[in-house]
Amino acid sequence: MDTIEYLTGQFHEFPQDSIDRGLDILRQDAFNAFNTMGIPGMKHEEWKYTRINKLFNTDYSLSADPADHSVSTSDLGPYRLPGNKDANELFFINGRFAFDLSVIQSAGLQVLPISTAYNGEHRDVIAENLSHSSRYLKDGINALNTAFLQHGVFIQVGRGLILEHPVYIYNITDARTANIFSQPRSLVNINEGAQVQMVETFITFGMNESFTNQVMEVVVQQDAVVEYYKIQNDASHTNQVSTTHFRQTAKSYVHTVTISLNGGIVRNNLNMVMDAEHCESHLYGLYFQQGKSHIDNHTIVDNAMPNCLSNEFYKGILDGNSSGVFNGKIFVQRDAQKTNAYQSNKNVLLSEEASVNTKPQLEIFADDVKCSHGCTVGRLDEEGLFYLRSRGISEKIARSLLLHGFVVDILDKIRLAVIRNYADQLISERLEFDIS
Amino acid sequence: MLKIQNLQAGIEGRTILKGINLEIKAGEVHAIMGPNGSGKSTLASVIAGKTDYEVTEGRIEFMGKDLLDMLPEKRAGEGLFLGFQYPVEIPGLSTTNFIKTAVNELRKYRGEEPLDAVAFLRLMKEKMALMDIQQPLLSRSLNEGFSGGEKKRNEIFQMAMLQPKLAILDETDSGLDIDAIRIVANGVNKLRSKDNAVLLITHYQRLLDFIIPDFVHVLYNGRIVKSGTKELALELELKGYDFIKNDLNIAETV
Known part of the structure; x- marks a missing residue:
């Protein structure tokens, strides 16, 4: 069956459950948007170099029952990240949050089904922030996730709490018996003055094809401090679009590092919306790809308000037939005077067949700002190589x-x-x- | 130890070395002097195995083996060391890790066990004192942001750590103040023995006040046009390179 037809069927099967239908309306609007925009193809400016439409030619199963996973704690064993004994561990299996497997150690950390949170005390923050990313990502793939968000979760860190234990988030795809299309969805609310370290990773079980379309939206409230690390080292038959959307409010601080080492097609959208004064954000990235892997880092930094600082630095190594994309958008809005925004992207190509497309894109509407950008694409430094070899170090080790x-x-x-x-x-x- | 016969080499089709003959024996210190563009650095690079240069004629024998057949790392394994005129900056690689890797790669080449951490540290402390190098410098990325003097001292420090049979020092004195030259020269002198040899490449006689050479050669236009003892260096200092050029012109017209 055609995947899009299948998804349409699935969409209409899901029950509608929020009391004032707020979530249902959001979902329905997103589904309509998906139908209008479709899967982004080459003609979509933001998807020129990353072709995901062919992934929709595979027959996927988007499982309908939230409890329907057959992953045990022992299956997870070898895939858990180091330091897990001291960490809160949150597991998504095939796009559903697995309350049974997840381990929460910090009292200030709370995870609720999104509908429970919305129908309870978190309605305002959800109404304000859920699907905020769709304002920046105008494509069917973002809308498709939102159309299925009823099984998403609301994660929050309590006001003023400094989480002693980091939060590890595992996006697991169990493709042992079928091709899997999964859509993890979460809204994270880091309350005023809270501090948290988050680590996110992607793991696929089994050899069937998998496609993960993930959206995580994070609200960073006043004076909160967030460190966010993404480690992507999944198998080469797996594909993903991973969207991480931060909305910063006053005097908050966000520090991100995205490490991408393997996968089939990997597209990251990292958005940093600096929605109040005196915010600071750091976006670091490292991609090291080989084989036929494709890595696309699309970043958006939106300086909406004055006196913010953003610093972005991505580095890449591309070997074999791998390909890379770096697209760094920086908006400095009319009111965002005294903005400091920096961006740099450096690439090393190790083979003739490897390639990278790198594009800085600065749109500055304020006049009292400091912005810089730069990108390089080169080969391994031959002078350096000779210097090390002249000391007796073999070429392989020198490289x-x-x-x-x-x-x-x-x-x-x-x-x-x-x-x-x-x-x-x-x-x-x-x-x-x-x-x- | 080193025997160069009729060496001709160039880069991108341009011949730079036009027939070099030179023999260096264990225990000797040789100096090669010459004006800019005479081929001094090319000679050093060709001996060390830089692939940019193409050798069109001649041979180089080192410790009885054909050097030109060997990869750069193998030449180092056989006991050759090049002190670079412009040491390369390597971001993200600490000097200590670099030297440790090099020391153990050379030991592996010679069929020896790698040095353990304690033995390595002991060797390092000893050579650091010799070259007046402090720990913070060695913890930094190799040559990155080093001053000219620090880079050159680091070259001799590496030489001290790697203990080569033949060290070729390519303009190690250039850009150094007198104190730095003294430290560098002192390092080289301490490492001299009857079993090893040094080839100094320099513009100026100044370094040769501190490291007394056994032989001085003048390289001009890709050839060694004059050889002598340390007095030749003094004569060059006094008269400049013009007197060599004049001598040559006379010789060519006769």
């Missing part, structure tokens, strides 16, 4: 040392030591290089 040196400054932006070391280990293994 590894140079490449490791190229990425280490981004790794060092991961402030959670176990995760920094884990990412370093993954990269060093690929470089066949001993980090000790």
Whole structure:
């Protein structure tokens, strides 16, 4: 069956459940938008280099029953991130939040089904922020997630709380028996003055095809501090569009590092909406791809209000037949005077077949701002290689040392030591290089 | 130790070295001097194995083996060291990790066990004192943001750590103040022995006040046009390179 036809059928099957129908209207509007816009193809400016429409030619099963997963704690064992004993662990299985598997250690951390939260005390914050990302992502793929958001979750960190335990979020696709299309959805509310470290990763079980279309929206309230790390190292037969949308309110601080090491087609949308004065955000990224992998990092920084600082630095290594895209949009709105916005993207191509398209896109409507951008695409430094080899270091090890040196400054932006070391280990293994 | 015969080499079709003959024996210090563009750095690069250069004629023997057949890392394994005129900056690789890797790769080449952490540290402390190098410098990314003097001292420090049989020092003195030259020269002198040799490449006689060479050669237009003892360097200092050029012109007209 045609996937889109199938999804339409599924959409109409889901019960409608919110009391004032607010969520239902949101879903219906999103579904209409999906029908109008469709799956973005090459003609869509933001999807020119990343073709996901062919993924919809696969027959997927979008499972209808929230309790319907057959993943046990022991299945998860080998995939849990280091440091998990000290972490809150939240599991999404095939796009559904698995309350049975998730472990919450911090008293200030709360996870509720989105409809429960909406029909309860969190209506205002949800009404204000749910689907905020659709204002920035005008395409059917974002709308498609929203159309199915009734099984999403509302995650919140209580006011003034400094979470001692980081929050690990696992997006698991169980493709052991069927092709799986999954759509994890969450709205995270980091309350005033709270501090949290979040780590997100993507794991697929089984060899069937999988396509994950994830949307996470995060509201960072006044004076809150968020560190957010995304580790993508899933198998090469898996594909994903992963949207992480931050909306910052006054004097909040967001620090993100996105590490993308493997996957089939991986598209990241990282949005940073600086919706109040004196916000600060840092967006770091590192992609290291090989084989036929495709990595696309689309970022949007929207400076809507004055006196904000954003700093963006992405680095990439592309080997084999892999391809990369970096698209960095920065808006500085008319009122956003005294904005500081910086952006840089550096790439190393290791083979003739590897390629990267990098595009800074600055749209500045205020006149008293400091903005800079730069991008480079090059090969491994031959002079450096000769220098190391002249000291007796074999070419292979010399290349590894140079490449490791190229990425280490981004790794060092991961402030959670176990995760920094884990990412370093993954990269060093690929470089066949001993980090000790 | 090193035997160069009729070496001709160039880059992008342009011949730079036009027949170099040079022999260096264990225990000797040689200096090659010459004006800009005479081919001094090309000679150093060709000996160390830089692939940008194409050798069209001649041979180089090192410790009885054909050097030109070897990869750069193998040449280092055999005991060759090049002190770079412009040491390369390597972001994200600490000097300590780099040297540790190099030391152990060379040991592996010689069939020796890698140095353990304690032995490595002991060796490092000893050589750091010799070159007046402090720990913070070694923890920084290799050569990145180093001053000219720090880069050159770091080159000699590497030489001290790697203990080569033949060290070629390419304009190690250029850009150094007198104190830095003294430290560099002192390092080189301490490492001299009857079993190893040094080839100094320099513009100026100044370095040779501190490191006394056994032989001085003048490289001009891709050839060694004059060889002598340390007095030749003094003569060059006094008269400049013009007297060599004049001598050559006379020789060519006769």
